[in-house]
Amino acid sequence: MGILAACHVHSKWSYDGSWTLADLSAEFGRRGYRVVMMTEHDRGFTQQRLDEYREACIQASSEKVLVVPGIEYSDAENCVHVLVWGDVPFLGEQLATVRMLEQVRAFGGYAVLAHPSRKDAWKSFDSSWAELLSGIEIWNRKYDGWAPSKTAPSLLESYDKIPFVGLDFHTHRQFFPLGMMMELTGEITEAAILRCFSSRLCRPEVKGVAINNKGVAKVGPMLTVAEKGRKIAASILKRSRTKRGVKV
Numbered sequence: 001m002g003i004l005a006a007c008h009v010h011s012k013w014s015y016d017g018s019w020t021l022a023d024l025s026a027e028f029g030r031r032g033y034r035v036v037m038m039t040e041h042d043r044g045f046t047q048q049r050l051d052e053y054r055e056a057c058i059q060a061s062s063e064k065v066l067v068v069p070g071i072e073y074s075d076a077e078n079c080v081h082v083l084v085w086g087d088v089p090f091l092g093e094q095l096a097t098v099r100m101l102e103q104v105r106a107f108g109g110y111a112v113l114a115h116p117s118r119k120d121a122w123k124s125f126d127s128s129w130a131e132l133l134s135g136i137e138i139w140n141r142k143y144d145g146w147a148p149s150k151t152a153p154s155l156l157e158s159y160d161k162i163p164f165v166g167l168d169f170h171t172h173r174q175f176f177p178l179g180m181m182m183e184l185t186g187e188i189t190e191a192a193i194l195r196c197f198s199s200r201l202c203r204p205e206v207k208g209v210a211i212n213n214k215g216v217a218k219v220g221p222m223l224t225v226a227e228k229g230r231k232i233a234a235s236i237l238k239r240s241r242t243k244r245g246v247k248v
Contacts, residue, residue: 003188004179004205005035008072008083008114008140008166013053014041018171021060021067029065033179035193036065039072039083039114039166042093050090068190072114073100080121081114082133083166086194097124101132110197112164115140115149122151127159134197135162138204138211141176142168148211162197163212165204177207 006028010017017040019027028036038057045053050071057069070085076094082101086109091100104111112135116122136155139148156163165178183201184192196202204211 001183001185003034003182003184004032005037005182005193005202006031006033006167006169006178007037007164007180008039008137009036009169010040010072011038013038013056014170015043016041016170019169021056024169025060025062025065025067029062031175034065034188035182036067037070037083037085037180037193038068039070039085042071042073042090045071045090045093047090066188066190066193068193079119080124081118083112083114083137085110085190085197098126098128098132101129105132110134110194112137112162112166113155114166115143115168116155117149117151118143120151122155125155130159130161133159133161135164137166138163139165139178139206140168141166141174141178142170146176162200162202163204165206165211179205181205181210 009024011019011021011024013021024036040053054069057067061067068085070083071090073082073084073091073095074080075097080097082097084104086104086107088104088107088109091103101111111133113133114137116125116136118140136152137149138152138156155161165180167174167176167178169175180202182193182196184196186192
């Protein structure tokens with residue numbers, strides 16, 4: 001059975017989120033997603049807050065949508081970000097990436113390198129991280145826009161990690177038909193979803209079309225043109241609103 005998961009999603013539990021867990025569950029469910037993979041920023045979290053957050057995710061889940069708790073860890077320079085899921089205690093803030101990844105592995109969690117193009121995070125990639133990571137974001141809607149990352153494909157080819165897509169959802173601007181298709185049998189549970197990661201029974205999709213390095217190479221130029229057009233249009237709209245005194 002194939003189910004679609006929205007990944008890299010922030011709620012009001014993150015300092016910069018704007019949606020409640022319940023509203024996210026309802027809206028993503030309306031858009032055809034069966035799973036929402038949350039990734040709240042580590043800033044301001046504690047173990048107690050993580051425990052409360054896990055319970056809130058359970059309460060926000062329904063028969064139609066499973067809300068999976070997760071944390072986005074950032075290094076001290078706020079350059080390298082890693083998405084973490086699984087039964088992992090809160091590890092702390094501003095941790096060195098390799099130390100954090102080692103702890104995630106020790107607790108049996110799953111880690112994905114987020115938006116490698118942001119702040120040129122890919123340049124900081126250390127080969128020692130490779131065996132500790134499950135995947136790498138090949139497309140981050142917030143930072144890459146309408147086209148996949150230009151830097152992620154080489155990392156994926158070098159280290160054979162799962163290509164991942166994330167919305168990096170904070171506001172309605174990040175709604176986009178990106179998702180991870182999970183192949184699983186039986187009940188849809190957090191454990192079953194994480195088993196898909198460990199067994200590589202998942203693939204990234206955009207509007208139902210599978211994404212891989214070959215596919216990115218083929219459609220990348222077209223998507224890049226579309227992304228340039230989007231940025232130009234967004235810039236024009238922003239200037240227009242600013243002239244009219246509209247808050248943006």
